[in-house]
Amino acid sequence: MTDRITDTVIPDAWGTLRRFTQARIALGRAGSSLPTQPHLDFQFAHARARDAVHHTLAIEPLRAGLVERGLGVVTVHSAAADRPTYLKRPDLGRRLDAASRERLETYRAPGGKDFDVAFVIADGLSAFAIEQNALAFLDVMLPRVPAESWRIAPLVIAEQGRVAIGDEIAVALRARMVVVLVGERPGLSSPDSMGLYLTWQPAVGTTDARRNCISNVRREGMSFELAAHKLLYLMTEARGRHLSGVLLKDEVEAPPERLAAPGGNFLTEDT
Amino acid sequence: MTRYSHTVDGHTYHFADLKSLMAMATPARSGDYLAGIAAASDEERVAAQMALAELPLRRFLVEALIPYEIDEVTRLIIDEHDAAAFAPVSHLTVGDFRNWLLSEEADEAALAALAPGLTPEMAAAVSKIMRVQDLILVAKKCRVVTAFRNTIGLPGRLSTRLQPNHPTDAPSGVAASIVDGLMYGSGDAVIGINPATDSVSAVTTLIRMLDAIITKYEIPTQSCVLTHVTTSIEAINRGAPVDLVFQSIAGTEAANAGFGINLAVLAEGREAALSLKRGTVGDNVMYFETGQGSALSANAHHGVDQQTCEARAYAVARKFKPFLVNTVVGFIGPEYLYDGKQIIRAGLEDHFCGKLLGVPMGCDVCYTNHAEADQNDMDMLLTLLSVAGINFVMGIPGSDDVMLNYQTTSFHDAMYIRQVLGLRPAPEFEAWLRKVGIFAPGEAMRLAKDLPGPFRRALANLS
Numbered sequence: 001m002t003d004r005i006t007d008t009v010i011p012d013a014w015g016t017l018r019r020f021t022q023a024r025i026a027l028g029r030a031g032s033s034l035p036t037q038p039h040l041d042f043q044f045a046h047a048r049a050r051d052a053v054h055h056t057l058a059i060e061p062l063r064a065g066l067v068e069r070g071l072g073v074v075t076v077h078s079a080a081a082d083r084p085t086y087l088k089r090p091d092l093g094r095r096l097d098a099a100s101r102e103r104l105e106t107y108r109a110p111g112g113k114d115f116d117v118a119f120v121i122a123d124g125l126s127a128f129a130i131e132q133n134a135l136a137f138l139d140v141m142l143p144r145v146p147a148e149s150w151r152i153a154p155l156v157i158a159e160q161g162r163v164a165i166g167d168e169i170a171v172a173l174r175a176r177m178v179v180v181l182v183g184e185r186p187g188l189s190s191p192d193s194m195g196l197y198l199t200w201q202p203a204v205g206t207t208d209a210r211r212n213c214i215s216n217v218r219r220e221g222m223s224f225e226l227a228a229h230k231l232l233y234l235m236t237e238a239r240g241r242h243l244s245g246v247l248l249k250d251e252v253e254a255p256p257e258r259l260a261a262p263g264g265n266f267l268t269e270d271t
Numbered sequence: 272m273t274r275y276s277h278t279v280d281g282h283t284y285h286f287a288d289l290k291s292l293m294a295m296a297t298p299a300r301s302g303d304y305l306a307g308i309a310a311a312s313d314e315e316r317v318a319a320q321m322a323l324a325e326l327p328l329r330r331f332l333v334e335a336l337i338p339y340e341i342d343e344v345t346r347l348i349i350d351e352h353d354a355a356a357f358a359p360v361s362h363l364t365v366g367d368f369r370n371w372l373l374s375e376e377a378d379e380a381a382l383a384a385l386a387p388g389l390t391p392e393m394a395a396a397v398s399k400i401m402r403v404q405d406l407i408l409v410a411k412k413c414r415v416v417t418a419f420r421n422t423i424g425l426p427g428r429l430s431t432r433l434q435p436n437h438p439t440d441a442p443s444g445v446a447a448s449i450v451d452g453l454m455y456g457s458g459d460a461v462i463g464i465n466p467a468t469d470s471v472s473a474v475t476t477l478i479r480m481l482d483a484i485i486t487k488y489e490i491p492t493q494s495c496v497l498t499h500v501t502t503s504i505e506a507i508n509r510g511a512p513v514d515l516v517f518q519s520i521a522g523t524e525a526a527n528a529g530f531g532i533n534l535a536v537l538a539e540g541r542e543a544a545l546s547l548k549r550g551t552v553g554d555n556v557m558y559f560e561t562g563q564g565s566a567l568s569a570n571a572h573h574g575v576d577q578q579t580c581e582a583r584a585y586a587v588a589r590k591f592k593p594f595l596v597n598t599v600v601g602f603i604g605p606e607y608l609y610d611g612k613q614i615i616r617a618g619l620e621d622h623f624c625g626k627l628l629g630v631p632m633g634c635d636v637c638y639t640n641h642a643e644a645d646q647n648d649m650d651m652l653l654t655l656l657s658v659a660g661i662n663f664v665m666g667i668p669g670s671d672d673v674m675l676n677y678q679t680t681s682f683h684d685a686m687y688i689r690q691v692l693g694l695r696p697a698p699e700f701e702a703w704l705r706k707v708g709i710f711a712p713g714e715a716m717r718l719a720k721d722l723p724g725p726f727r728r729a730l731a732n733l734s
Contacts, residue, residue: 010720012451012454013721013730014447014450014451014726020443020446021443021447021448022673023436023437023447023448023451023668024669025450025669027668029686031690032687032690033683033687034683038669042671046678049640052640087605087641088606089606090606185604187673187677188671188676188678189671265443265483265484266443266446266730266732267449267487267488267726268480268487269732
């Protein structure tokens, strides 16, 4: 007669360290392998990130939400017809399809004047991030750019769009700078992270060195308030100094650490 | 311009030049399609492979894929080519070279002697007409051993880079992941951090922290903070205890310029690290990272396929006698390597080409969430590379890099492959694991159940 099998997982003795990091430490082991529960937790996180990549942006609620706020909205599509094409051909995700380009030109400011800024909402690699964060962020941001000081172009929603699609949009609309709200590549623990990219006087072919980026904007990441504060600083500087990118440093105070990390390096601190 | 052609079944395929022939002979991958240089059909691809198989190896010495005049990597390859080492194979075609590599005559000694006589283009060419089992068989016969505070690449050994990244570089967060890794026997290749902040002072803080840990616990390993080579040089100038100097490198001068480096800067970095004399059993002081697609993404590929560009990066690497070279194969994304199949093949090609050229190859067996890949693909690549005798892989808590947002091999994964293939850590590090009590007593590589004393005491302070 054999004994009943018990204790199939060997716990790790350093679970107390989990408070210092979001990393998947102290998972325990089955033999030396990953136990069932953390294994399936990981599979779920990956499935969620994959779903975020392939999730189609729900345009209508977004458009309705923007209209409700009294904003003009134009919907455009990149030259990447679908998600597989988007993933394989970044060049197509950076360009408008022909119909969108023509449509945008009808939204130019009257009297041949330029807009000061165009805001573009692009699904990027996580439409989920846009659905979670775009409207809520704009609610914080737009009151900081009142119409008397900023001529704002109609908001553009871009499907299958990468950051650089904002360049062609700004050219078509005649906007002096563009801010692209884009769904960032989903991480396992951050499937809903939104990025903000500012470019002064964009043109087709503008390189990333001429952009400023504010990353990880989401409820668990950088707050909408701080992101809006930084973005307004960059927009104001860009307009004043006629540049953006590496020459325009983000001199706003660093954000507080996302994770409280009490204690220094406990491995070498003697008590 | 030389034209190449091949006739199969009455149909003649034409290839404009050698780089076009190389690109079209490359097994399908999204980056070459993105560049517009891939074969238009499967038949054209195999015809190109047939034409390539008939090409004399020495052709690569007279037709540069990227002109000598405009690219210092080409100049490095040509100027430092060892004709005497090349002599035994100088009369062979690419196809005959494959046959010879697979033969028993091509043993460890013969391959080591040949390495300086091979150019990256020759290695890339033969890899393009090899199957996965060929890439494994030949790589397994190549041995590249390096040393700093321990010895990496010995037979029957597999090392790991412990990668304790943290989104804000918080010392306690980094230390937590280091404990996790060490307790699973990880960290003999290097304890290497990708810093969130790249300033000299932030980097120096991390370097000092790793040095303090390695010193206090007497760990026979080395540290690295993966920052730009010029930042490491500046840190060394300010007295930081730098073990390994890191840099991302690529296979063209223009792509390296995109990284803000050239060969002279790399030489400076190596000299700076050597001046500290911190290695105890060897003086390989450089840690390089590479990856297919980096030249194309910098628009610096000159119409050369991404796998050949990658092999050229190994010519840059071997010039500086590195301790570790790591192909970060699945990090770049699906526009270069679309799915698990492409990532797996690329990882094996990179390991093969690197080893054949005499470079101490490791691999970041990894993927991003927008690639068509998952943990099963990584299990396959880890297993195949370990069978092929790879020097090192990554180790990270639970496969999830919370700073770089991608997935790589975990501490558990390394223990899996150790068990299945009996692969041990570097000898100096293995002795430490046993002395400290991380591995249980006995010959087998079993983890002990209790936390070793020194670490138990460190954690007791936290309560």
